[in-house]
Amino acid sequence: MHFNLPLFPEQASTIAGQVDAFYLFLVLITTFFSLLIALLILFFIIRYRRRPDHEAEQIHGSTLLEIVWTAIPLGITLCIFVWGAVLYYRIENPPTNALEIYGVGKQWMWKFQHPGGQREINTLHVPTGRPVKVTLISQDVIHDFFVPAFRVKQDVLPNRYVYSWFEATKPGSYHLFCSQYCGTNHSAMIGHVIAMKPEDYAEWLASGKAEGSLSSMGEKLFQEFGCTTCHRPDSGARGPNLQGLYGRPVRLSDNRVVVADDNYIRESILNPNAKVVQGFQPIMPTFQGVVSEEGLIQITEYIKHMGTQESEPINNRSTPTQLRDNEVPMIQQELQQGGQPAPSGKKP
Amino acid sequence: MAEHSHPGPKLYFIIFFTLAFFTCATWAIAFVDLGILNPIVALAIACTKAVLVILFFMHVRYSDTLTKITITCGFFWLLILITLSLSDYLSRTLFTT
């Protein structure tokens, strides 16, 4: 049992400083009001203690005072809300140039996959100085990706991808906890996030044995499951062409427009006729139970790289939050032509 | 609560036939293609039938305001559950991360 009593976990990410500042502000407010109430009570106990000659003065109350101590707490809580919401928005929305790493939570272990194909169990090597976006999914129950030193936490759901991002600032090894109760060895589902200087990270990537990048393994699966029979770039293909699909808006058969992000690709593989692309028939069978979680990740990674040369895993476009500006006119122009189903095979 | 006036059998007959009529109406309308309006019309008819049963069969029309407040509270709290949980489900695509 060693005796250093830290009050704060290490500040090892860009957001950690801002979260600690917010925490100090909140602790100050809590101590101020608690002390105010405690001192008032102490004072009243002594000043107005029960004495034979002392008579209580009946005061009904004062509406002014009531308004004051309703308005001031309301004002303070609204400030707390705004500061909290701004911080939350920064924590929840990754920058577009983040390094993509995939994480799979499984009952009582963490499995991470880097774009280059390196795999890790219960450890995650990340470069400092660059935003890292971890795309997380669970294979069974709800887990939670929690790195106290980075001040990030995100529940990992079994039925859809969730994201968490951070930018490590200090190299070192930090705790990784699962903070959503997930069964017997919930407290053993821990690991370490090892932040390294960029050059050490590149060296670690190179040294790590990787039988090929994620997208190359994804391509193998793509062939293996016969996806190419329908998804071919030529016009006669029966399935929508996936070249450069990732991150772009897609028009569906019921005229809705959705962004082709990770969840869209995953859902289209597992439940194809949930979102059928306009101009195509819902003939794709489901691959539920055929493709593993890792397989889905590899295929998604491959689809992300389809539009570009395969040679080097470039930093792909992360999902834009809105329609890209150059997309919108194209779709509006389509709308004027009237919504009749386009002849099959036309690229959406 | 003083003896509240009681609706007679004649009124009950009228209410019964209106309810039966509305049931036939909701069934018939269901087979007409109104697009998005279909569920709305079906729910509107169901609500009118429910209000009819509450007001006349359950004598709420003749009872005091406390009972009326209780019923409206019931449906209002149900709305809180539905709208606030829908506020999550429908807005999941607003900020796609």
Place this chain on the structure above:
Amino acid sequence: MSTATTTITPVMPAKHYLNDNYGIRSWLLTKDHKRIALLYLGSITFFFFMGGLFAALIRLELLTPAGDLFTSDTYNKLFSMHGINMVFFFLVPSIPATLGNFVLPIMLGAKDLAFPKINLLSWYIYIGAAFFSLAVMVSGGVDTGWTFYTPLSSGFLRTHVALMAVGIIFAGFSSIFTGLNFIVTVHRMRAPGLTWGRLPLFVWSNYATSLIMVLATPVLAITLILLAMERTFHIGVFDPRYGGDPVLFQHMFWFYSHPAVYIMILPGMGVISELITCFSRKRVFGYSFVAFSSIAIAVFGFLVWAHHMFVAGISQYSAMVFSLLSMAVAIPSAVKVFNWTATMYKGTVSLETPMLYALGFIGLFTIGGLTGVMLAALGMDVHLHDTYFVIAHFHYVMVGGMVSAYLGGLHFWWPKMTGRMYPEAPAKLAAIITFIGFNLTFFPQFILGYLGMPRRYHAYPEEFQVLNVLSSAGASVLAVAFVLPAIYFLWSLKYGQIAGDNPWKATGLEWQTSSPPPTHNFHEVPVVTAPPYNYGSDQEVTVVH
């Protein structure tokens, strides 16, 4: 007191509800709200000590970083049992079913609650559900935590989750019947002259609690029914393997469970309003504001549930909506705390045991409430959710707040319930030990929480050990402090000094009748003329017959 107090030695009334008739049948088939309150008092205390036992075992395990006292399965069952026992079988029913059942009808000047048979049925359902759950715990228990999150609880565990769900559903029915009884009694059976503006604040807060009980508990019942159905018939309501959505379970669970925390704290606030006014001999400051803040807490409590789910995968938009609403729900509690403090201004404060508990409540509830606002702030919750910070927060509100108020109320109305006074010195000692033990147990957990120690961890990293040892030490002090009242209360039944009708010289109808009160509470129907907490006037509140 300016009136000449002729010191007559109080004597126990010859005929009262305890010696009205004897025998097991007179207790087990009683329809008297006072006897049902005592039945509840006994069963509540038993299950409080059951929950406390589990808590002690948890704290013992957490003395060492490695999980070396129990296997992790047993530890998971321990914290689940601690949660279920405390929440459903102690915190939700305690003040409404014991103090509320006993005192509310007398405060209203009624002979009994509106539906005595349903009141007895409520106790039987409670006892049935509680012992059924105890049997389930003994024969294997559940290791899902008191929150039963799916898909873990509905697909991945081999423990008795469905049986425990049935037990909790019936505990919910018992809570609904108590709430229903209170609402009808407050509306329909007030004494002549007792308008809404003259109701004691204890009645106001129990009325608001009953609104929540009636409106929220059914949603918990249906959620647990769906969970039990999914486990037994493998249908896909919450389990993604069959197409369900686990976040929907969290929505429906917390729709009940957040208002449930207001079910737990509101009656405590009612007790505090009674204690502060009585021991400062002063009218409450801003009566209508304190009364309506109870109703405001009950109503706003329903709009904020998803602040338990900020990192659970709900959309950012709805997270911001719920965070804003959660800020609004904190305001009525702040108003109440300020009004209590203002009540003591220019009063004559005497520090008997109930007042010690009341002052402890105000201090600890303020810290609990403000840390709640910290957790409701979005930016903070991302780091603090599911850590020991959350555990410290809700224990500050539940143990520091609710249990102190419960013990304060118990000491305050003990003379009325039994006709005998508790011994003052050991009671004050117990109150102080409780305060110290409580703070030693839970304040370190705030620091542990910010350091990032997750909840429900059987083993934890090395650097958290010092604070955990402090917390476990505090837990042992707290355990002793909770046992003391049980001892001297039982002792006072036989040797306690005879209390007389109004030992505290308090206003309120319950002090106008004898203690212990007759079976029908009043010999004549009382007529209320004065406003509540009418302490200043020279003559006592005259009861016009």
Place this chain on the structure above:
Amino acid sequence: MSTSQTTTTEHHPALAHQFDSMAQQQGASTFGMWVFLLTEIMMFGGLFAAYLIYRIKYYDAFVAGSTSISVSWGFANTLVLIASSFTMAMAVWSAHKGKRGPLVGFLIGTMILGAVFLGIKGKEYYDKYDECHIPGHVIGKGFNAWGGCSVNNPGLGNIADEIQQHAREAGVSVPEASAMQTARQTEIFFSFYFLMTGLHAFHMIIGMGLMTWLLLRSRRGDFGPQYYTPIELGGLYWHFVDIVWIYLFPLLYLISRHKGAI
């Protein structure tokens, strides 16, 4: 109603000791019943909220499930229940007017109609059992939405065919694979179908029990113009169960039945 003077009317045998007058007792009992119905609204409400969210999420499967159950039986059941509400209201009226004969008659009528409702419901459940559309794999031969399960009518129960046939009417051709997939997802619709109608039928059975108890007391002549509260409370409960069915019928049976829907 806060003030109640202790009128020294002769004590009606049914006046409970904690009430001062019969009017106060009736007011309290009726209000208590309404508060209880509040809890029932919230209980069924939780189920309706979950149904609504899954209807949005799996709309096609809900359409397929809804079109595969027979709407005529649902319609008949709604009429039966409305009729039973009518007879119940007449029963309350006759109790209020002190007519013991019609009271007993209408109570029996209500129970008969209730039994008819449960009978029709039982038949519908049997059909589902026969076609193996009971969700989960505990009852019967497990959920099977692609036919060949019914013993006495093998062609029945193939939802995938129904989807394709329904689509053909709407002029859209739906291939085998996607029809099979939607058919598999109808299991969630059927879980909600059985949960909601099952909970409702359970409340009907409680209602029948209540009616038998009221019938016995009415035949004994306990109720008259001064004291008929139990009948009124029984009526409130029965009408509430009818209102639940009024919502259940369109939500479960009438999901886009019209031709154009795929």
